[in-house]
Amino acid sequence: MAFKHKHLISIKTLSVSDILTILETADSFLDISAREVKKVPILRGKTIINLFFEPSTRTRSSFELAAKRLSADISNFSKQTSSALKGETLKDTVLNLEAMKTDALIIRHSCAGAPHFISTFCQSHVINAGDGAHEHPTQALLDAFTIRQVKKKFENLKVVIVGDIIHSRVARSNIILLNKLGAHITLVGPPALLPREFADFGVAIENNLDRALEGADAIMMLRIQLERQQGNFFPSLREYRNLYSLSPARFRRAKRNAIIMHPGPINRGIEISADLADSVKSVILRQVENGVAVRMAVLYLLLGGKESETAD
Amino acid sequence: MKLLIKNGRVIDPSAGIDETLDILIDRKKIVDMKPRLNANDAHIIDASRLVVAPGFIDMHVHLRDPGQEDKETIKTGSKAAARGGFTSIACMPNTSPVNDNRGITEYIITEAKRNADVNVFPIASITRGSEGKELTDMADLVDAGVVAFSDDGRSIQNNLVMRRALEYSRQLDALIIDHCEDRSLADDGVMHEGYHSYSLGLKGIPSCAEEIMVARDVILAEKTGARIHLAHLSTSGSVALLRLARNKKIQVSAEATPHHLLLTDAAVESYDTNLKVNPPLRSRPDTESLIKAVKDGLIDVFATDHAPHTADEKAVEFDQAPFGINGLETAVSLILDRLVQKNIIPIQRCVEMFSTNPARLLKLKDKGQIRVGGDADLTILNLHKDVVVDKNTFESKSRNTPFQGWKLRGLPVMTIVGGKIVHST
Numbered sequence: 001m002a003f004k005h006k007h008l009i010s011i012k013t014l015s016v017s018d019i020l021t022i023l024e025t026a027d028s029f030l031d032i033s034a035r036e037v038k039k040v041p042i043l044r045g046k047t048i049i050n051l052f053f054e055p056s057t058r059t060r061s062s063f064e065l066a067a068k069r070l071s072a073d074i075s076n077f078s079k080q081t082s083s084a085l086k087g088e089t090l091k092d093t094v095l096n097l098e099a100m101k102t103d104a105l106i107i108r109h110s111c112a113g114a115p116h117f118i119s120t121f122c123q124s125h126v127i128n129a130g131d132g133a134h135e136h137p138t139q140a141l142l143d144a145f146t147i148r149q150v151k152k153k154f155e156n157l158k159v160v161i162v163g164d165i166i167h168s169r170v171a172r173s174n175i176i177l178l179n180k181l182g183a184h185i186t187l188v189g190p191p192a193l194l195p196r197e198f199a200d201f202g203v204a205i206e207n208n209l210d211r212a213l214e215g216a217d218a219i220m221m222l223r224i225q226l227e228r229q230q231g232n233f234f235p236s237l238r239e240y241r242n243l244y245s246l247s248p249a250r251f252r253r254a255k256r257n258a259i260i261m262h263p264g265p266i267n268r269g270i271e272i273s274a275d276l277a278d279s280v281k282s283v284i285l286r287q288v289e290n291g292v293a294v295r296m297a298v299l300y301l302l303l304g305g306k307e308s309e310t311a312d
Numbered sequence: 313m314k315l316l317i318k319n320g321r322v323i324d325p326s327a328g329i330d331e332t333l334d335i336l337i338d339r340k341k342i343v344d345m346k347p348r349l350n351a352n353d354a355h356i357i358d359a360s361r362l363v364v365a366p367g368f369i370d371m372h373v374h375l376r377d378p379g380q381e382d383k384e385t386i387k388t389g390s391k392a393a394a395r396g397g398f399t400s401i402a403c404m405p406n407t408s409p410v411n412d413n414r415g416i417t418e419y420i421i422t423e424a425k426r427n428a429d430v431n432v433f434p435i436a437s438i439t440r441g442s443e444g445k446e447l448t449d450m451a452d453l454v455d456a457g458v459v460a461f462s463d464d465g466r467s468i469q470n471n472l473v474m475r476r477a478l479e480y481s482r483q484l485d486a487l488i489i490d491h492c493e494d495r496s497l498a499d500d501g502v503m504h505e506g507y508h509s510y511s512l513g514l515k516g517i518p519s520c521a522e523e524i525m526v527a528r529d530v531i532l533a534e535k536t537g538a539r540i541h542l543a544h545l546s547t548s549g550s551v552a553l554l555r556l557a558r559n560k561k562i563q564v565s566a567e568a569t570p571h572h573l574l575l576t577d578a579a580v581e582s583y584d585t586n587l588k589v590n591p592p593l594r595s596r597p598d599t600e601s602l603i604k605a606v607k608d609g610l611i612d613v614f615a616t617d618h619a620p621h622t623a624d625e626k627a628v629e630f631d632q633a634p635f636g637i638n639g640l641e642t643a644v645s646l647i648l649d650r651l652v653q654k655n656i657i658p659i660q661r662c663v664e665m666f667s668t669n670p671a672r673l674l675k676l677k678d679k680g681q682i683r684v685g686g687d688a689d690l691t692i693l694n695l696h697k698d699v700v701v702d703k704n705t706f707e708s709k710s711r712n713t714p715f716q717g718w719k720l721r722g723l724p725v726m727t728i729v730g731g732k733i734v735h736s737t
Contacts, residue, residue, distance in 0.1 A: 091627055111629035112513035113583035132631070134513030169513060200507045 003301040007126040009115045011137050011176040019180065023145050025297035026290070032069055033292055042304050043072035049097055052108045052129070053079045053090075058264055058288055059129050059139070063106050066295035070304070072103075094118045104303055107131070112169075125302045133167050139263050140173035142294040144181065146287045147218055150259055154181035160212050160254075162188045162244060163222030163271055164233075166195060170263045171222060175201050188212040189244065192233040209244050216254040220261040221246055221271045237270060246272045251281070259283045314338050315731065316351050320359030320692065324366055325664040326671075326681040335364065337688040340730040345684055359692055362725065365663045366682045367399025367689030369670040370640060371460070372489075372543055372567060372615035375401075375432070378419060379408025384620040384709045386420065389640070390428035392618070392708035394735040396640040397724025399689035400431040400679055401618075402670075404464045405442065412437040412448045417456040429734040430727070431689070433459040433674065438477045438488060444468045447477055454484050459674040462489035464543060465590070467525055469495055474528070478538035487673055489541045492525035492550070493517075493591065502631055504577040504592040512580060514630060517592050523549040530557040533564050541673060542566040544617050546591040548601035554610055565673055567613040568602050570646040571637050575599075575714060585626045585633035586714040589619070607657055612669040614662075616643045620710030638712045642701055646715065648693065648722025659695065667691070692726040699723045 003021050005013065014022075032040055048067045052060050060076070067074040077097070079085065084093055094105065104125040107115045112132030119126040130136040144154070151157055159178055165171045165187050175198075178185055185203040187194055199205050206212040213219065224240060234240045246260065260272070260282045268274045277284060315337040322333040322345070334349035335342055370393065376384040384392075386403075393401045403420065405411035411420065417434045424432035436458040440446045444463060453461075461481065467490055468474045474490075481488050498521040503509050505516020526542060530553055533540045545551065545566050557564040575593045587593060605611045619636025626633050644666065651657045671680020678687040701718045703711040727735040 089624075089628055109629070111631040113630045116583050117629060132513045133515075166510070172511075172513060195510065197507045197510055201511075 005302065007115070007119050008137055008298055008302060009119060009126060009128045010135050011140055011173045016180050019141070019144070019177065022141055022294065022297050022301060023148060025301060026145055026293040029293040029296040029300070030290070032296070038069050039071055040069065041071045042300055043067070043070040046072040046103045046303050047101060048072050048074045048104045048106065048299070049102050050074060050076045050106050051097070052077065053084065054108050054110050054130070056108055056129070058291065059108065062288070062291040063129060063295050066292050066299055069292070070296055070299055072299065072303070090114060090118065091121065094122050098122055098124055104299065127298060127302065130169050132169065133172070134169050135173045136169040137173050138291070138295055138298055139170050140177040141298070142287055142291040143174055143220065143261060143263070144177055145290045145294050146261065146283050147259070149286070149290070150283065151217060154178065154183045157183045157217040158186065158215055159183045159218045159220065160186045160188060160216045161220045161222065162209060162212070162246065164193045164224050164228060165189050165198060165222070166193050167225065167228070168222050174220065175203055179203070186212045190234045190240070193228070210250060210253060213250060213253040216258050218259050218261060219246065219254060222263070223265060223267060224271050226267070241270055245270060246276055248273065248276060251276060261287060264288070314351055314354035315357060315728070316349060316354035317357045317359050317364055317690070317692070318349070320362050320364035322364045322682060323660055323663050324682040325660050326366070326668045327683065329682065330660060335682070335690070337728070337731045340688055342682065342684055342686050342688050345682065357726070361694070361696065363659060363693040363695060364682070365691045365693060366667045366680050367727070367729065368397050368644065368666040368691045368724070369400040369402070369674070369676065369679060370398045370616050370618065370643070371402040371613060371670040371674055373401040373403050373618045373640065374406065374620065374636070375403040376407065376620060377423065378416065382622055382709070386423045386432060387427040388707060388709045389618070389620070390424065390430045390432060392640040392706060394429040394727045394729070395707045396642070397644040397691045397693070397727055398430060398640060399691060399727060399729045400433060400676065402433045402435050402459055402674060404435055404462060405437040406465050410437050410442050411435070412440050412442070414452055414456040417453060417458055421457050430729050433457070433676065435460045435462050435489065437461065438463045438468060439473065442466045444470055444473055447480060450480055450484055450486060454486060459676065460487040460489050460541070462491070462543070464489065464491045467491050467493045467495070471528060471532070475532050475536060478532055478536040478540065482536060482538040485539065487539050487541050489543050490525065490529050491543045492522045492529060494521045494524045497521035497524065501592070502588060503580050504594045506577060506595055508577045508580055512583065514580070517590070519547040519549055519594065519598070522547050522591055523553060526550045526553045530562060530564055533557070534560065534562045537563070539563050544569050544572060544591055544615065545602065545611065546572045546594050546598060548598045551601045551605045551610065554605065558610060565612045566610070567615040568606060568611045569615060569617050569639065570643045571639070571714065573599060573602050573606065574646060574650050579714070583630050584714060585628065585630055586637065586712050588630060588633050588635055589637045590635035603651070603656060606651070606665070612665065612673065614643065614647055614665045615670070616640055620708055621712045622710055626712050636712065637714060638706070638708055638710050641706050641708060642713060642715045644693070645699055645701070645720040645723045648695060649720035652695065653721050688728060688731040690728040691724055692728070693722065694725045695722045697721070697723060697725070
């Protein structure tokens with residue numbers, strides 16, 4: 001298996017075969033989490049740091065569990081309890097952590113480009129766990145993994161991504177990844193949250209959710225951040241809900257077997273009605289479950305591949 | 313001591329001169345200029361195959377002194393200017409404290425007399441503290457020696473304040489330089505708004521943030537009859553507005569920087585903070601209209617917006633890095649290579665934009681021309697020699713250039729200020 005990347009910073013640098021390698025590796029890891037002893041010794045002796053400068057529930061725990069299930073040692077860093085609050089620069093923080101002999105740094109940061117920046121000077125593998133409005137590659141990979149699980153293919157699937165596109169790293173990584181795999185993507189949102197230039201990513205742009213949902217195979221709802229209202233990106237949450245919330249009535253416009261996805265955390269009753277979020281059409285919790293296997297695959301391919309140990 | 317510059321191709325667009333002449337300098341002045349001069353007691357400079365131009369003037373420089381001497385000082389900035397082929401520089405007032413009073417202006421002039429290799433002309437702020445509210449004592453500042461006024465970096469947002477500044481400046485015939493940026497539209501963006509900002513997830517500064525202020529300035533220039541100069545134009549929309557103003561004979565001049573002419577937002581895909589500059593690097597069509605405006609004579613001046621920052625300040629997340637590119641030591645070679653060698657503009661036009669026009673706009677007596685009896689400020693260029701940009705050789709205290717490693721043809725080989733050789737290769 002050829003996976004020749006030192007870092008995972010952006011989906012852009014991955015080839016289709018890289019992506020399929022990650023998905024297939026994740027597939028082989030899926031059952032580990034279902035065992036009574038949820039652990040294999042693949043990354044024993046490796047030191048990983050979860051470097052989270054932004055709050056996170058899912059991604060951070062998911063990476064932590066992925067590392068532990070591969071027997072790596074993982075340490076959590078959070079901005080609130082670190083010297084970053086004393087004004088230490090990101091570069092100094094990373095150099096100091098690296099001095100403790102780390103193998104990989106998993107970084108979540110509010111500034112786009114922060115993972116790329118640290119990769120220019122550090123020795124460890126860098127894994128982007130979300131940088132500003134740039135990318136969230138492992139989220140897109142776990143989304144693709146989930147779509148493949150249900151739909152068995154990507155070619156000619158209609159994937160609709162709805163909401164705050166301009167601020168969404170999840171949308172960007174998914175657009176790039178699903179485009180590579182042959183899906184057709186339609187982006188939906190109010191104009192200020194979905195600039196026309198996004199058409200240059202090779203996607204369809206739509207402001208009307210009802211129209212966009214026609215024939216959809218997968219619908220990805222994005223979290224709407226409540227503070228966007230203050231920026232006048234849309235007039236009110238009431239108006240946003242009226243135009244862009246996924247309701248059961250709207251959902252009927254999609255294909256009968258369409259799935260509902262959400263990267264979380266969800267605002268129940270705002271971007272998605274609570275009953276839909278909990279319905280059988282929703283794969284939201286399955287995305288979370290798959291996230292652990294996908295992150296195990298990423299860690300293994302970046303850190304462990306050379307030792308030629310197998311997943312079992 | 314006398315200097316005799318022999319066999320140079322002397323180009324002075326202000327007098328329509330482009331011929332091989334010898335120039336004799338005695339102390340600070342040019343004392344003779346004709347073909348085949350002789351002077352037994354003069355130091356001879358062989359300028360065969362070289363261009364001898366009136367000293368280049370950079371009317372947009374940040375010297376950081378007083379207050380931010382870790383980035384640059386009047387001394388190091390002037391050495392960088394000399395190495396870059398500039399004999400005169402005008403320094404922006406956004407120092408710490410802001411140059412909004414006679415005391416700071418006099419400090420800059422005194423410090424320059426003591427330590428600078430080139431002529432340093434202070435620009436004062438239009439408003440106190442560059443806060444965009446109350447006008448500075450402009451007449452007093454002109455008397456103290458400032459050559460223009462600008463709230464560079466902090467464009468005056470209030471239109472009435474701008475109107476009053478222009479009205480007041482008119483009685484002094486002072487030049488008002490505006491960094492055109494509507495702050496509400498710029499909205500803390502960090503690069504050009506467009507496909508690449510969306511691709512990188514970086515917040516964009518839309519072209520309209522500049523254009524709306526250019527439009528305002530053109531309208532107020534017409535209303536007040538004052539002289540306004542648009543700093544570092546970056547968008548095709550700004551060029552269109554400038555063309556409109558020219559057609560209506562409104563007194564508006566403009567400058568372009570080498571980086572806005574030669575780099576686009578696509579380069580930012582590297583997240584290199586040395587590409588973070590305000591106004592931001594724009595799109596390919598923008599650079600094309602800027603270059604066309606340079607060709608057409610619509611843009612008057614090349615200026616660097618030399619903005620030194622320390623390596624530590626730039627070694628941070630893109631969002632957190634300061635805006636600015638170090639420009640004094642790369643500008644002339646960049647223009648010679650990318651515009652003159654490629655036959656986009658003739659060398660005469662290059663000299664006009666680096667010397668004649670800034671001297672005229674800033675009303676610098678005896679600068680921007682080569683004449684007997686005039687100041688011996690000269691820039692000597694070799695158009696045939698190749699150079700590789702190497703930031704480690706900079707005289708500037710800072711190294712923040714995006715042009716590292718660029719191979720360029722043409723460079724300033726000698727800089728003479730007031731009859732003194734301040735730089736030679």
